Amino acid sequence: MDAELQNTDRVREAVAAGRAKADAWEALRRFTDARIALGRAGGSLRTEALLDFRLAHAEARDAVYTSFDPDALVKELAAAKIRSVRLTSAATNKADYLANPALGRTLSDASRKALSAMRYSAAPPDLCIIVSDGLSARAAQLHAVETVVPLTRKLADVGWSLAPVFVVPFARVKIQDEVGERLRARITLMFLGERPGLDSPDSLGAYFTYSPNSRSTDADRNCVSNIRHAGLAPTAAAGVLFRMLVLSRRLSASGVAVKDTEAQLK
Amino acid sequence: MASPSAAKDLKQLMAWASPLRAGDALAGVAAPDAATRVRAQRELADTPLARFLSEPPVPYESDEVTRLILDTHDAGAFAPVSNLSVGEFRDFLLSYEADAAALSALAAGITPEMAAAVSKVMSNQDLILAASKIRVVTAFRDTLGLPGRLSVRIQPNHPTDDPRGIAASILDGLLYGCGDAVIGINPATDSVPAMETMLKLIDELVARYRIPTQSCVLAHVTTALEVMRRGAPVDLVFQSIAGTEAANRHFGISLALLGEAREAALSLKRGTVGDNVMYFETGQGSALSADAAHGVDMQTIEARAYAVARLFKPLLVNTVVGFIGPEYLADGKQIIRAGLEDHFCGKLLGVPMGCDICYTNHTNADQDDMDVLLTLLGVAGCNYIMGLPGAADVMLGYQSTSYHDAQYLRQTLGLRPAPEFEAWLEDMRVSSGNRLCEVQPSNLLMGEVK
Numbered sequence: 001m002d003a004e005l006q007n008t009d010r011v012r013e014a015v016a017a018g019r020a021k022a023d024a025w026e027a028l029r030r031f032t033d034a035r036i037a038l039g040r041a042g043g044s045l046r047t048e049a050l051l052d053f054r055l056a057h058a059e060a061r062d063a064v065y066t067s068f069d070p071d072a073l074v075k076e077l078a079a080a081k082i083r084s085v086r087l088t089s090a091a092t093n094k095a096d097y098l099a100n101p102a103l104g105r106t107l108s109d110a111s112r113k114a115l116s117a118m119r120y121s122a123a124p125p126d127l128c129i130i131v132s133d134g135l136s137a138r139a140a141q142l143h144a145v146e147t148v149v150p151l152t153r154k155l156a157d158v159g160w161s162l163a164p165v166f167v168v169p170f171a172r173v174k175i176q177d178e179v180g181e182r183l184r185a186r187i188t189l190m191f192l193g194e195r196p197g198l199d200s201p202d203s204l205g206a207y208f209t210y211s212p213n214s215r216s217t218d219a220d221r222n223c224v225s226n227i228r229h230a231g232l233a234p235t236a237a238a239g240v241l242f243r244m245l246v247l248s249r250r251l252s253a254s255g256v257a258v259k260d261t262e263a264q265l266k
Numbered sequence: 267m268a269s270p271s272a273a274k275d276l277k278q279l280m281a282w283a284s285p286l287r288a289g290d291a292l293a294g295v296a297a298p299d300a301a302t303r304v305r306a307q308r309e310l311a312d313t314p315l316a317r318f319l320s321e322p323p324v325p326y327e328s329d330e331v332t333r334l335i336l337d338t339h340d341a342g343a344f345a346p347v348s349n350l351s352v353g354e355f356r357d358f359l360l361s362y363e364a365d366a367a368a369l370s371a372l373a374a375g376i377t378p379e380m381a382a383a384v385s386k387v388m389s390n391q392d393l394i395l396a397a398s399k400i401r402v403v404t405a406f407r408d409t410l411g412l413p414g415r416l417s418v419r420i421q422p423n424h425p426t427d428d429p430r431g432i433a434a435s436i437l438d439g440l441l442y443g444c445g446d447a448v449i450g451i452n453p454a455t456d457s458v459p460a461m462e463t464m465l466k467l468i469d470e471l472v473a474r475y476r477i478p479t480q481s482c483v484l485a486h487v488t489t490a491l492e493v494m495r496r497g498a499p500v501d502l503v504f505q506s507i508a509g510t511e512a513a514n515r516h517f518g519i520s521l522a523l524l525g526e527a528r529e530a531a532l533s534l535k536r537g538t539v540g541d542n543v544m545y546f547e548t549g550q551g552s553a554l555s556a557d558a559a560h561g562v563d564m565q566t567i568e569a570r571a572y573a574v575a576r577l578f579k580p581l582l583v584n585t586v587v588g589f590i591g592p593e594y595l596a597d598g599k600q601i602i603r604a605g606l607e608d609h610f611c612g613k614l615l616g617v618p619m620g621c622d623i624c625y626t627n628h629t630n631a632d633q634d635d636m637d638v639l640l641t642l643l644g645v646a647g648c649n650y651i652m653g654l655p656g657a658a659d660v661m662l663g664y665q666s667t668s669y670h671d672a673q674y675l676r677q678t679l680g681l682r683p684a685p686e687f688e689a690w691l692e693d694m695r696v697s698s699g700n701r702l703c704e705v706q707p708s709n710l711l712m713g714e715v716k
């Protein structure tokens with residue numbers, strides 16, 4: 001009986017001493033979004049931190065599998081008086097899109113024919129904008145229109161001719177080469193959802209290519225990434241892209257030659 | 267006698283014998299079905315080790331990695347196993363007689379293709395047992411890879427390379443008993459001034475608290491060469507490497523360039539207990555994604571990268587196993603298998619292997635899968651793992667292992683930090699044995715929290 005009581009006391013002491021501990025350096029959190037000073041239970045994560053992580057991962061996973069609503073995007077663009085056209089890639093579902101990148105890099109036969117018909121009815125555009133869900137439908141759904149609208153306004157003001165915006169589900173960056181080549185576009189600019197990060201499941205990326213064609217590679221492109229409200233805000237991204245596109249056109253190039261430094265533009 | 271698999275050559279036999287992974291299927295080199303895969307493994311088991319010396323999967327004439335492998339092959343070291351088949355070699359690796367000394371003496375006689383071949387017929391537990399017997403010890407300001415030790419890289423990345431943000435993550439790692447492998451930052455921007463700023467930041471921290479560890483900014487080797495010319499405090503030179511000349515060209519490197527960088531780093535004489543000055547990262551699928559795999563399976567090409575690594579006597583080499591995405595390694599099972607293969611092959615070849623146990627959010631894997639691989643690699647004697655605050659990289663957007671994960675592994679397996687670093691942690695009242703101390707506001711390191 002005494003021994004049992006003693007043991008119970010010992011457990012009580014262990015429970016009291018073994019409570020999860022906060023870290024003394026929580027003040028450092030203001031310097032970074034990294035998950036520092038999480039505290040610990042022994043040397044392990046506290047329950048709260050473990051579940052926070054799981055929730056963030058679940059949200060990122062859901063972002064990958066959230067379905068894209070291209071029609072909603074077309075309507076939003078129409079409301080801003082921007083014409084858009086739906087196209088399809090060779091990928092027809094998310095599983096194939098993830099497993100086989102080549103499918104997302106090529107247009108479907110139907111879209112090829114549709115583009116060829118457009119090519120003969122219009123002069124080659126200065127810029128052709130493409131929007132895809134990529135790896136995060138939420139990114140495209142939430143931030144693409146908000147970036148495209150101010151950007152196209154700025155470009156129209158300086159006399160650029162623009163193709164309709166193409167909305168292409170399940171596409172990868174390279175599909176812009178085929179779209180651009182078929183339209184003989186001077187520059188293509190593609191927006192697509194990036195690999196969702198743990199704390200940024202809705203990050204949009206933008207890639208542009210001067211004189212896009214089947215031989216274009218990633219080295220021929222420029223990238224503006226992390227477009228989201230907690231990162232590079234859509235309107236700010238439109239400003240950066242406007243400066244870079246103007247420079248790209250002036251230099252007749254994209255890739256390493258084009259860097260967004262105000263100095264180059266003066 | 268095994269039934270023949272109908273593979274047309276050694277390269278195809280190797281690819282067919284490789285445990286299933288998405289990238290081999292994507293490249294069209296995987297076995298057409300499951301039974302063919304195992305038949306290929308049986309045929310591979312009967313293949314003499316010596317055959318790999320005469321039938322390189324990538325041509326000698328057009329590939330400097332193949333030339334490196336064959337020209338530096340040590341026939342004397344190979345002699346004791348030269349009459350064995352792949353299957354007999356597996357049996358030897360698992361025998362009581364294959365001890366640390368024997369396996370260490372054998373390393374120079376083994377080519378990456380032999381290592382890859384034997385790994386393909388080994389089970390996961392075989393890969394763990396054989397690797398656990400091999401010790402590859404390296405040193406710079408502390409000694410890594412000793413028996414019973416597990417080291418950790420602090421990976422304090424920040425989306426804009428903000429020095430205060432980076433410093434906060436470093437301090438968090440040190441106070442969690444990590445950082446003995448390296449304090450290694452992936453820069454968001456690969457530039458000379460950014461690299462110099464970050465190197466100075468770590469150098470001052472290391473000097474102020476006399477931390478027995480080394481720094482690295484994981485920029486391109488040419489950036490490192492330039493900052494060394496300008497006098498920056500470079501401890502380790504980093505580079506991503508791969509297993510073919512074409513893939514390395516895609517990375518903008520050659521063996522000659524790596525040699526030049528190593529000489530430059532050695533000339534700075536910044537190591538105190540050793541002079542291993544290189545840090546390499548690899549990963550299955552990198553050659554394939556660069557269209558430079560020559561129809562060779564992902565895992566064999568990866569093993570060839572370790573031949574590149576060992577030429578330069580690195581302090582650290584790690585596979586970044588799940589970073590590349592689901593089109594190469596589809597899920598947790600494939601990532602776990604690849605991590606064990608890479609660790610085993612690296613160790614067998616005499617490379618100080620660590621592992622970035624990781625996954626991306628569009629892969630069918632989660633942190634529980636990483637717990638499994640972490641535990642298995644701990645048992646296998648992995649030299650080091652990554653330590654990221656909360657396991658999440660806020661710059662690269664993927665998940666790896668955390669400072670807490672390192673504490674878990676050290677506790678469960680009785681592993682300790684590198685000896686010099688362990689002594690420092692005790693001096694600084696950060697840890698005592700396998701327990702973290704409660705850090706007091708009066709702790710010297712807390713002076714950094716302002």
